[in-house]
Amino acid sequence: xxxxxxxxxxxxxxxxxxxxxxxxxxxxxxxxxxxxxxxxxxxxxxxxxxxxxxxxxxxxxxxxxxxxxxxxxxxxxxxxxxxxxxxxxxxxxxxxxxxxxxxxxxxxxxxxxxxxxxxxxxxxxxxxxxxxxxxxxxxxxxxxxxxxxxxxxxxxxxxxxxxxxxxxxxxxxxxxxxxxxxxxxx
Numbered sequence: 001x002x003x004x005x006x007x008x009x010x011x012x013x014x015x016x017x018x019x020x021x022x023x024x025x026x027x028x029x030x031x032x033x034x035x036x037x038x039x040x041x042x043x044x045x046x047x048x049x050x051x052x053x054x055x056x057x058x059x060x061x062x063x064x065x066x067x068x069x070x071x072x073x074x075x076x077x078x079x080x081x082x083x084x085x086x087x088x089x090x091x092x093x094x095x096x097x098x099x100x101x102x103x104x105x106x107x108x109x110x111x112x113x114x115x116x117x118x119x120x121x122x123x124x125x126x127x128x129x130x131x132x133x134x135x136x137x138x139x140x141x142x143x144x145x146x147x148x149x150x151x152x153x154x155x156x157x158x159x160x161x162x163x164x165x166x167x168x169x170x171x172x173x174x175x176x177x178x179x180x181x182x183x184x185x186x
Contacts, residue, residue, distance in 0.1 A: 051064070
C-alpha cells in the first residue's frame with residue numbers, strides 16, 4: 001500500500017529553472033571530473049616510463065629493482081618532509097588563532113569619555129613642558145555688539161499660503177536673494 005504523503009524528489013521541489021541549472025551543474029561537474037582523470041593519466045604517463053622487463057637477465061632485473069627502490073626512497077623522503085612542514089604550519093596556525101582569541105578576551109575597550117582640555121594644556125601636552133606657548137583662541141574672534149544681536153528684523157506673521165506663492169519661481173528666489181543682501185549692505 002503506497003504512502004499518502006511521499007517526499008518529493010529534488011527535481012519536483014525545484015522549479016523548472018532551478019532543475020535546469022542543477023542539470024547543467026551536474027554536467028559541468030562530470031566533465032571536470034573526466035578532465036581531471038585524463039590529466040592524471042597524462043601526467044603519470046609522462047613521469048613513469050613503461051618498464052621493459054622482457055629479455056633482461058637476473059642481474060639486470062636486480063639492478064632495475066635497486067634503482068626503483070632508490071627512487072621510491074627519494075620520493076618518500078620528500079613526502080615525509082612536506083607532511084612535517086604541513087603539520088608544523090597547521091600547529092603554528094592553531095597556536096596563533098588561540099593567541100588571538102586570548103588577546104581578544106583580555107583587552108576590553110573602555111567606554112570613551114569626553115575630556116575638556118584647554119588649548120594651552122593641549123599644546124603643553126603635545127609640545128612638552130619646555131615650550132611655553134600661550135594661545136588665546138578668543139583674541140582672533142570678531143567682536144559683536146549686543147545691540148546688533150538684540151535688534152533683529154521684525155518677523156511678519158501672515159498667511160503662509162501667500163508667502164509660498166510669492167516666493168515660488170525665479171522671482172521669489174530673486175526676492176530672497178535681494179532680502180539677504182540688503183541688511184548687510186546698510
